[in-house]
Structures are given as C-alpha cells and as structure tokens.
Amino acid sequence: xxxxxxxxxxxxxxxxxxxxxxxxxxxxxxxxxxxxxxxxxxxxxxxxxxxxxxxxxxxxxxxxxxxxxxxxxxxxxxxxxxxxxxxxxxxxxxxxxxxxxxxxxxxxxxxxxxxxxxxxxxxxxxxxxxxxxxxxxxxxxxxxxxxxxxxxxxxxxxxxxxxxxxxxxxxxxxxxxxxxxxxxxxxxxxxxxxxxxxxxxxxxxxxxxxxxxxxxxxxxxxxxxxxxxxxxxxxxxxxxxxxxxxxxxxxxxxxxxxxxxxxxxxxxxxxxxxxx
Amino acid sequence: xxxxxxxxxxxxxxxxxxxxxxxxxxxxxxxxxxxxxxxxxxxxxxxxxxxxxxxxxxxxxxxxxxxxxxxxxxxxxxxxxxxxxxxxxxxxxxxxxxxxxxxxxxxxxxxxxxxxxxxxxxxxxxxxxxxxxxxxxxxxxxxxxxxxxxxxxxxxxxxxxxxxxxxxxxxxxxxxxxxxxxxxxxxxxxxxxxxxxxxxxxxxxxxxxxxxxxxxxxxxxxxxxxxxxxxxxxxxxxxxxxxxxxxxxxxxxxxxxxxxxxxxxxxxxxxxxxxxxxxxxxxxxxxxxxxxxxxxxxxxxxxxxxxxxxxxxxxxxxxxxxxxxxxxxxxxxxxxxxxxxxxxxxxxxxxxxxx
Numbered sequence: 001x002x003x004x005x006x007x008x009x010x011x012x013x014x015x016x017x018x019x020x021x022x023x024x025x026x027x028x029x030x031x032x033x034x035x036x037x038x039x040x041x042x043x044x045x046x047x048x049x050x051x052x053x054x055x056x057x058x059x060x061x062x063x064x065x066x067x068x069x070x071x072x073x074x075x076x077x078x079x080x081x082x083x084x085x086x087x088x089x090x091x092x093x094x095x096x097x098x099x100x101x102x103x104x105x106x107x108x109x110x111x112x113x114x115x116x117x118x119x120x121x122x123x124x125x126x127x128x129x130x131x132x133x134x135x136x137x138x139x140x141x142x143x144x145x146x147x148x149x150x151x152x153x154x155x156x157x158x159x160x161x162x163x164x165x166x167x168x169x170x171x172x173x174x175x176x177x178x179x180x181x182x183x184x185x186x187x188x189x190x191x192x193x194x195x196x197x198x199x200x201x202x203x204x205x206x207x208x209x210x211x212x213x214x215x216x217x218x219x220x221x222x223x224x225x226x227x228x229x230x231x232x233x234x235x236x237x238x239x240x241x242x243x244x245x246x247x248x249x250x251x252x253x254x255x256x257x258x259x260x261x262x263x264x265x266x267x268x269x270x271x272x273x274x275x276x
Numbered sequence: 277x278x279x280x281x282x283x284x285x286x287x288x289x290x291x292x293x294x295x296x297x298x299x300x301x302x303x304x305x306x307x308x309x310x311x312x313x314x315x316x317x318x319x320x321x322x323x324x325x326x327x328x329x330x331x332x333x334x335x336x337x338x339x340x341x342x343x344x345x346x347x348x349x350x351x352x353x354x355x356x357x358x359x360x361x362x363x364x365x366x367x368x369x370x371x372x373x374x375x376x377x378x379x380x381x382x383x384x385x386x387x388x389x390x391x392x393x394x395x396x397x398x399x400x401x402x403x404x405x406x407x408x409x410x411x412x413x414x415x416x417x418x419x420x421x422x423x424x425x426x427x428x429x430x431x432x433x434x435x436x437x438x439x440x441x442x443x444x445x446x447x448x449x450x451x452x453x454x455x456x457x458x459x460x461x462x463x464x465x466x467x468x469x470x471x472x473x474x475x476x477x478x479x480x481x482x483x484x485x486x487x488x489x490x491x492x493x494x495x496x497x498x499x500x501x502x503x504x505x506x507x508x509x510x511x512x513x514x515x516x517x518x519x520x521x522x523x524x525x526x527x528x529x530x531x532x533x534x535x536x537x538x539x540x541x542x543x544x545x546x547x548x549x550x551x552x553x554x555x556x557x558x559x560x561x562x563x564x565x566x567x568x569x570x571x572x573x574x575x576x577x578x579x580x581x582x583x584x585x586x587x588x589x590x591x592x593x594x595x596x597x598x599x600x601x602x603x604x605x606x607x608x609x610x611x612x613x614x615x616x617x618x619x620x621x622x623x624x625x626x627x628x629x630x631x
Contacts (some may be wrong), residue, residue: 163364
C-alpha cells in the first residue's frame with residue numbers, strides 16, 4: 001500500500017505533464033492523421049481509409065497553392081519589416097531616456113492586449129477613412145502593426161542585461177557607432193532578433209481575424225481554409241497544415257542545435273597556459 | 277603647459293544634472309608615467325577617466341592629448357585605449373579577434389594584424405590561446421586579454437578603470453607586478469583609477485588623491501604618505517594619529533592637554549596662529565621618552581599581528597595608535613593598563629588644518 005502511494009507521489013507530476021502534453025498534441029495528431037484519410041464526400045470528418053494520394057498531390061485543390069503563396073509572401077515581408085522596426089524600437093526603449101518613453105512602453109503592448117476583432121475592425125475603418133484600397137499591402141501593414149509588439153518584447157528581453165561597456169569598448173577600439181552596431185550589438189542580440197523573426201513569420205502566416213477584415217479580395221491560406229470549410233474541407237488542407245507544423249518544428253530544432261554548438265566546442269581545451 | 281604632458285585637463289567640470297562629479301579640475305600627466313587617481317567611490321576619479329577616454333564630455337573645460345585638443349571628440353577618434361573594470365571582452369569573438377579588433381578598424385593589413393596580435397598575446401602570457409572564447413578563460417586571463425586588446429593599438433595613453441577590482445588578492449598582487457613590468461617595457465603613459473591605496477602606492481609614480489570632484493593632493497607615494505597636506509589624505513593613505521592644537525610659535529603647536537609639540541621648520545607653512553592638527557604615523561611613535569616630543573599615557577588595547585604589535589594608548593590629548601615592529605624574538609608585549617611614554621621627533625610629524 002505504502003509502495004503504491006510512494007509510486008504515485010513520485011510519478012504524479014510526470015503523469016500530469018504527460019496528460020497536459022497529450023491534451024495539447026491531440027488536435028495536431030488528428031490533423032496529421034486525417035491528412036492520410038480517404039473521404040468519400042466533401043467532408044473530411046470521419047475516418048474512411050488510409051491513402052497517400054493527398055500527400056502525393058498536396059496542391060491538387062484549386063486555389064490552395066495561390067493562397068499559400070500569398071501567405072508566404074506576406075509573412076516574409078512582415079517578418080522582415082516587423083523585426084527591423086521592432087528591434088530599433090526595443091533599442092530605443094532600453095537605451096535612451098526620452099520624453100514619452102513611459103507612454104511608448106505602454107503603447108507597445110496595446111496591440112497585444114487589444115482583442116483581434118477590435119484591432120481588425122479599427123484598422124479597416126482607418127483604411128476606409130483614408131481611402132486606401134484593401135488588399136495585399138493592407139494585410140502586410142496590419143500584420144506588421146501587431147507583430148511589432150512581439151518583436152519588441154522578444155528583443156528587449158535580450159537587451160536587458162546587455163553590458164554597455166561592450167559597446168564602449170568597441171568605440172574605444174576605433175569603431176564608430178555604425179560599425180559598433182554591426183560588429184558588436186547586433187551579433188550579441190542576434191538570437192533574440194532571430195526568435196523575433198521566426199515568431200513574427202509564424203504569427204503572420206497564422207492570422208485570420210485581422211486578415212479577414214483587411215484582405216479586400218486577397219486570399220491567404222487561413223482565409224482559403226475558412227472559405228473551403230463552408231463547402232467541405234479537402235484533406236489537402238490537412239497535408240499543408242502538417243507541412244507547416246513539421247517545418248516549424250524543424251526550424252525550432254535547428255535553432256536549438258545551433259545554440260548548443262559553441263558550448264560543445266568549449267569542451268576540448270588543448271592549448272596550454274604559459275602564465276608565469 | 278609642459279611639452280611632455282601626454283594628458284592635460286584644463287579647468288574641467290562635469291555635472292550630472294544637479295550633481296557635480298568633477299569640480300574645476302586641472303591636471304597634467306607627464307609622458308611615460310604611471311599615474312594613479314585614488315579616492316573613495318564618488319570622488320570623481322572614474323568620471324575623469326571616462327572624460328579622457330571620450331565616454332563622457334566635460335560640462336566645462338578642455339581636454340588635451342599631447343598638443344591636440346580632443347574635447348568633444350568621440351572615443352574612436354582618440355589615441356587612447358581603455359581597460360574596463362568588467363573587461364568588456366567581446367563574447368562572440370575569439371581571443372585573436374578580440375585583440376585584433378582595434379587594428380582591423382584602423383585598417384592595418386592582415387599579416388601585420390596577425391603578427392602584432394600574436395606578439396601582444398605572447399607579452400601577456402597567453403600565446404596559444406588565440407582560438408578560445410573569452411568565457412573559457414579565468415578572470416585573470418580575461419584581464420590579460422583586455423590589456424592586450426588595448427595595448428596592441430600602441431595608444432598614446434592607456435586608461436585603466438579599476439582593472440584589478442574583480443581579482444582575488446593573490447592574483448591582484450601578481451597582476452600589479454605584471455602591469456608595472458609591461459609599463460616599463462612599453463613606456464606608454466598609464467592612467468590608473470583605483471580605490472585601493474596599496475595598489476596605487478605600489479605601482480604609480482604619481483598619485484592624485486581625489487575627493488569631492490577635486491584633487492586633494494598630488495605627488496609621489498612617499499611624499500603623500502610622509503607629508504599629507506590635508507586630514508583627508510592623512511586618513512585615506514594608511515593610518516595616522518591626529519592631535520588637535522593651536523599654533524604657538526614658528527615650529528610649535530600646543531595640543532589639547534597643554535603639551536607643546538615641536539614640528540619641523542616649515543611644517544607650519546607660514547601659519548602664525550589658528551587651529552591645526554599635528555599628525556604622526558603609528559609606526560613613527562616610539563615606546564620610550566627619548567624623543568623631542570614626549571606624551572604619557574596608558575595602554576588600553578594590545579594586538580599582536582606577527583610582524584608588529586599594535587597598541588592603542590590613551591593619553592590626555594587623544595587615543596593614539598602605535599605600531600611596534602617585532603624585530604627581536606621574544607620582545608614581549610605590554611599588557612593593557614601599563615603606563616608608557618611615547619615619543620617622536622619633529623621631522624616625522626606633519627601638520628594639517630584642523631577639521
């Protein structure tokens with residue numbers, strides 16, 4: 001009896017963690033599983049039989065490929081734009097005391113805190129008010145707007161605790177401000193900037209609500225799926241969803257490996273000290 | 277306006293909002309010297325150093341390196357290099373690239389960069405470590421890299437901001453000798469900021485003792501120790517006994533208990549009256565009545581520290597600290613309560629204004 005209690009006590013947390021993980025992963029597992037389904041009708045909701053034909057022809061559904069392409073193009077532009085702007089904002093907020101810094105610190109969080117539906121609607125009314133044709137570029141602008149908050153937060157975390165003496169040392173060694181930024185500041189905050197880049201890419205590709213308000217006639221991948229769902233979801237949507245999921249996991253693993261490498265190189269110390 | 281000054285500050289003042297960090301400071305640092313700025317934290321020594329390096333700009337006054345006015349120039353346009361307290365080595369670069377950083381910025385050619393970087397790492401005892409990253413080194417080694425990274429540029433002046441502060445005592449002693457050796461070898465002017473009086477005394481040719489944004493006294497280590505000009509300097513550099521009194525002659529001071537002490541001719545520096553304090557270093561007081569000035573008192577505390585025995589002696593004028601060197605074995609120590617005579621000669625005393 002006590003042995004059972006002890007066993008339970010030891011493994012309760014593990015069991016709980018596994019359950020939580022299962023809860024998180026189950027929907028994804030279903031998405032991947034149903035990408036191999038062979039549905040009879042237009043709806044991919046019940047398991048009919050295993051097939052590889054969806055994976056053999058992932059873009060066989062008309063409209064899916066252009067939608068995905070649009071999403072990738074937008075995400076790439078947004079990731080670059082938001083990361084560039086957000087990194088500079090983070091630098092300014094951490095480094096410089098200026099009038100309105102406190103307010104800027106709060107405002108930068110607003111897009112994160114605002115409900116997407118409000119943000120989407122208000123952006124649309126802005127574009128309509130200034131008579132700006134909604135479409136590809138309004139989606140890009142809208143995504144950059146909310147992605148900047150995430151970039152600032154990510155990069156700022158990296159900048160806090162950054163030793164300012166490193167920049168002074170660079171300047172002491174004849175590097176002007178520009179060289180100091182490229183040679184010292186940016187390489188040191190690069191992991192944060194890279195995370196921000198990937199995060200904003202992912203957030204852009206994924207966004208539905210804000211995009212839906214500001215897309216005009218443009219169709220992104222989430223909008224395509226939403227439209228398709230009303231008349232039946234083809235299993236190819238699951239295939240593309242799975243590809244995006246595994247690509248994201250792959251990138252994440254790559255990042256982990258890359259960050260671990262310098263530590264491994266640190267282990268073999270072959271040179272000998274000649275300290276007197 | 278000496279032609280051999282490497283660094284010259286002309287009436288430099290620095291405010292940080294309402295706080296005056298450096299107050300109307302003028303200073304000349306001779307070429308090739310090892311110059312220390314010594315003082316408690318907040319005395320303005322680091323701000324002064326940062327203004328020479330270009331990391332801060334003076335609110336008023338001018339700064340010269342050699343003959344050229346560098347006031348207002350950014351750090352990368354000054355022929356000085358700095359060793360930072362935190363070392364500030366670039367963590368993403370190898371030792372070689374850390375040391376070569378300045379040479380590369382100046383556009384020195386590849387072969388020359390390689391040669392000079394190697395030589396400099398050799399000089400600081402880190403040959404063969406080129407490929408390592410800073411975090412793979414001990415604190416002492418990082419300190420040497422910081423030194424090499426600055427010196428490889430052959431600066432006119434090397435600035436050292438509490439460079440040994442993060443090292444343990446033994447390593448600090450070793451680095452003090454090393455710094456002195458390197459300075460002798462390269463003949464570069466070193467400007468060294470520290471709050472450690474022993475560090476300043478053992479390395480520097482000239483020391484500026486700073487307090488409240490001003491220089492209290494400037495001189496060689498022995499000058500400052502033997503003839504401190506102010507009570508602050510006397511208290512900051514080593515221990516000292518100060519006896520308050522009134523000037524009562526060309527070479528005499530009457531202290532609180534009425535005793536008249538003789539001081540060296542000139543020690544009063546022309547004072548003909550007023551409150552002063554006569555200072556005597558603890559090791560210069562003798563436990564006998566053989567000197568010109570004699571004080572009587574009672575031992576209240578005794579502590580044996582090996583090389584010497586330290587006493588606190590209560591006299592009618594003040595409590596005095598006395599160090600007696602244990603030169604002969606088994607000399608014995610005086611027990612608390614013993615009545616003693618203390619004496620000193622006029623030449624070993626100094627006079628400062630009463631505080």
